[in-house]
Amino acid sequence: MAKKHVLGIDIGGSGIKGAPVDLDEGEFATDRKRIDTPKESTPEAVAEIVAQIVDDFSKDIDKSSPVGITVPAVVHHGTVRSAANIDKSWIGSDAESMFSAAIGRPVIVVNDADAAGAAEMHYGAGRGNEGTVLVATLGTGIGTAMFLGGELLPNTELGHLHLDGNDDIETWAANSVREKEDLSWEEWAERLQRYFGHIEDLLWPDLIVIGGGVSKKSDKYVPYLHLRAPIVPAQLRNDAGIIGAAWLASHHRS
Structure with missing residues (x-):
């Protein structure tokens, strides 16, 4: 049986990028996918793209593990409290519940710098x-x-x-x-x-x-x-x- 991986998605001001990650090696298990961030970067518009990326990698990822998603914002217990380089309508949104409903999987949403830091601490x-x-x-x-x-x-x-x-x-x-x-x-x-x-x-x-x-x-x-x-x-x-x-x-x- 092929090894399953955990999907990471990085939401930025210009692009939304995702890839299955081999957590043993700390590297992409396959090529990443990138889609431009929509001009109207509301939670709903971004969630549609996230769902597309998840669907594209559905055969490569472990169904029992949450999908990790970064946003350029403060994230407090799954709720977005600020907005940098994304639409201000994110502020106060329950991003974890929204993304989970959009993709039908458990989701963990984190600040983008925290995610980058975690990668450097564990693999870099x-x-x-x-x-x-x-x-x-x-x-x-x-x-x-x-x-x-x-x-x-x-x-x-x-x-x-x-x-x-x-x-x-x-x-x-x-x-x-x-x-x-x-x-x-x-x-x-x-x-x-x-x-x-x-x-x-x-x-x-x-x-x-x-x-x-x-x-x-x-x-x-x-x-x-x-x-x-x-x-x-x-x-x-x-x-x-x-x-x-x-x-x-x-x-x-x-």
């Missing part, structure tokens, strides 16, 4: 670290995930700290800001130094993992950072959200 740059670990995704904004002893503290949202007169630190230090303001790598690193230095003073992480597409260029800015904790690039990059969603779904405690 944070693997085996039992201390305090910060995983930060630097992209359009700044997503964060915190772990202690390998356990996730959900929805930390440390990219929205108020610091040095900035009401939302990601509007000053995200990679999108570096591109928009045409900052040099060294100039951007000065902002990252202030940001990560502030987090170090508050939380004292033992390791900082940098995710997002810019992680593959870490050699251009990490050497300018002088932090107490080691800071390393993520290893799973764009696959992390799907892999982490599947892992969190399979390890969910009801």
